[in-house]
Amino acid sequence: MTLPAPLLLLADSRLPAGGHAHSGGLEPAAGTGAVTDLPSLAAFLHGRLATAGLVTAALSAAACALAAGTANGPASAGGGAGAGHEGWTVLDAEADARMPSPAGRRASRAQGRSLLRAVRGMSPHPVLDALGAFPAPHHPLVLGAAVAVAGGSPAEAASIGAYGAVTGPASAAVRLLGLDPLAVHRVLAELASQVDAVAAEAAASAGGDPEALPAASAPALDVLAELHLQADLRLFES
Template structure:
């Protein structure tokens, strides 16, 4: 059985959550000459998936696991601390895995937009708790959104991992004028790796948040900072 329709909506780039305004580092990479054609785009997507993609997918899976326990009213049975405290811990762990201030800013901006969209689609007290935070990171909002729509940590990890490559790929079509069919062939070639990253991320869903993957991508951090300082840019990040 495939993903339920509400989860497909979360994976849809047309969801009015501001994702179209972010290139996932593709725009500054293209500006620096690191991505110029299909082969360099494929390399960029593989690298992003294995680093920030894995980190975000694991954070989403962990957030989904926590939100699901809150949805089912079983958080106390798991011996968890106050719900607000758990979200604070997850948010701090997300911060720790995003060295670039510009990257953290982009993640929180996307989290705010996604939270607004999901609360309009599927109102739920768990989302209200997140809305009370200053601005939650995008992976945490995604994980909570998957939980309140009946999805699992594996679903959250899959949607997150897919978004880690589909967003930049879409941006590449607009920025570099690449053939959309060829770009989607590149995405199709990456499908096994997306599944593998999602599976690895799901394995961390029930553990200590401090033990979540912390794969680094220094080039993406540098690109994020350079992009924020650029005079002209098409994307927010």
């Protein structure tokens, strides 16, 4: 099966949506000495994928289902091409509930705002206009809506969300720690089957009640996000 080019664009780190400014917690993890080399990077990415990555993938899949009008439960209200405020408000609240760290929520909304600006410029659509009514929608919601607008499925939205959960921090590790890019990509290749598994788990919940979406916690990432916000010197926003 050929993946549509618009979906490849959404998965491309070169999409001008501000992702290069966020490390996904890698910068504060490196600052505390938790990530210093390839083995510790692999452990960090594995943990992030199973927690924040799963949540991101599930929210992205649910947003895609809502935008396409295939969701069930409270968030389905107003779904489809004209997905309305109520459905997005419910899903936005569920995203908030899964991000205990204020710094983490701020980073997600900043990335969502940047991604929305980018995808509205590429493919204007009423669904994206509905999200534009929010001052700063969460990143996974914008990603899922953009996948739906591009003709993708919740499963594809989950895959892109899970993939981005590890590639962003991996790229940051190359810049922050001076790791060999080829070796870092080998780490990502070794995570590929886990990325697929997380995406499949996330997609399975896409059409149900948003309250039942995965809510895997990552206390260490939440603490790191808050420490990062207080740091005197930062190369990344998160």
